[in-house]
Amino acid sequence: MSVESAKTYITRMRNDEDFRRIINAASEDEAASWALIKEHGYDFTMQDFQLARDEIYKEYGITPM
DSSP: OOHHHHHHHHHHHHHOHHHHHHHHHTTTSHHHHHHHHHHTTOOOOHHHHHHHHHHHHHHHTOOOO
């Protein structure tokens, strides 16, 4: 599990509309959503995701609300 995997996932979610639709379609079921993310080759925890998000915010000068 890694922050780098989460950063790659976040970038793909921002840039790949078809991928985003696929992932969002499973968003109502947390277990299905995590399984789908792993099926697409990403391996990270929620903590990894949060750290990746914070790194991206810092990189782009975004202040969280």
